[in-house]
Amino acid sequence: MAQRTVLLILFDGVQSLDVTGPLEVFTGAEHQAPGTYHIRTASLDGGPVRTSSGLTLVPDTSLADAPAPHTLLVPGGQGTRGPDPRLTAWLREHGPRAERLVSVCTGAILLAEAGLLDGRRVTTHWAYCAKLARDHPAIDVDPDPVYVRDGPVATSAGVTAGIDLALALVEEDLGRDTALTIARYLVVFLRRPGNQAQFSAQLAAQTARREPLRDVQQWITEHPAEDLTVEALAARAGLSPRHFARAFRAETGTTPGRFVDRVRLEHARRLLEDTAAGVEEISRASGYGTPEAMRRAFLKALGTAPAEYRRRFRPAPVH
Numbered sequence: 001m002a003q004r005t006v007l008l009i010l011f012d013g014v015q016s017l018d019v020t021g022p023l024e025v026f027t028g029a030e031h032q033a034p035g036t037y038h039i040r041t042a043s044l045d046g047g048p049v050r051t052s053s054g055l056t057l058v059p060d061t062s063l064a065d066a067p068a069p070h071t072l073l074v075p076g077g078q079g080t081r082g083p084d085p086r087l088t089a090w091l092r093e094h095g096p097r098a099e100r101l102v103s104v105c106t107g108a109i110l111l112a113e114a115g116l117l118d119g120r121r122v123t124t125h126w127a128y129c130a131k132l133a134r135d136h137p138a139i140d141v142d143p144d145p146v147y148v149r150d151g152p153v154a155t156s157a158g159v160t161a162g163i164d165l166a167l168a169l170v171e172e173d174l175g176r177d178t179a180l181t182i183a184r185y186l187v188v189f190l191r192r193p194g195n196q197a198q199f200s201a202q203l204a205a206q207t208a209r210r211e212p213l214r215d216v217q218q219w220i221t222e223h224p225a226e227d228l229t230v231e232a233l234a235a236r237a238g239l240s241p242r243h244f245a246r247a248f249r250a251e252t253g254t255t256p257g258r259f260v261d262r263v264r265l266e267h268a269r270r271l272l273e274d275t276a277a278g279v280e281e282i283s284r285a286s287g288y289g290t291p292e293a294m295r296r297a298f299l300k301a302l303g304t305a306p307a308e309y310r311r312r313f314r315p316a317p318v319h
Helices: 016-032 085-097 107-113 126-135 161-174 176-185 211-222 230-237 241-252 256-274 279-285 291-302 306-313
Strands: 004-009 037-043 071-074 100-104 147-150 153-156
Touching: 004 016, 016 037, 016 100, 016 161, 016 176, 071 085, 071 107, 085 107, 100 107, 100 161, 107 126, 107 153, 147 161, 153 161, 161 176, 211 230, 211 241, 211 256, 230 241, 230 256, 241 256, 256 279, 256 291, 256 306, 279 291, 279 306, 291 306
Parallel strands: 004 037, 004 071, 071 100, 100 153
Antiparallel strands: 147 153
């Protein structure tokens, strides 16, 4: 297999973990399969850059002298808010030549400014999705996934999502076993599919201000197999169904039904990943009732059936 050059862009105000996370993954892959990756870092002039946390990074070279990349990786950070026009110009010229164009976190903003994301489905850190969509209406911004692949372009959410995406790219290049070995070494799970939500159900929804609604939220997460209809939840909150549904949405930003759906999906995913329980048992424990109902929910939300999800994302036993 031909060696792939991975070029990571450095600039002042870069988020250090956006750089070092993927860097550790690709370096680990090179250690596992020598000759697979040629990994380089580059800044505009080849000089050191200061990250948003104050750490100084010294690049291997300047962008002018950087090798033509197979995989061009653009990290995010505070420095994306007012990027050097020379960096944007370099990306505009050289980005289309890369076989894979990758961003971590707000690195997507730099790619967007260079006109490299128009017509693409992308994601970025949840806090900047609305701004990216507003500033670049030609881009289809999806605020939910951990990472998104659209042809040769791959974009990811904040910080640790860069590790998830890098592991997915290594798995694509070298296979699951190599990616899993790296994940174990880094003490992370090779388990998050790209379309997994950036937040858990509890974090994705706002916490209700009123105690009865807040208690109902907590009860849902602890009892996914119970009767979670609006009528049953309203009775638990001491409200009429109509008042409950309206108040729940106003205070959490989502409907009771959508919140329940996310909680049940999350619960089923955890059981598939962390236990050996059968699909039928998991479907009952998660409130789906039947394996077919759970299968439909997984296909709709994740694009994969429960059995396939388990095969891909349950860590293999360590012997």
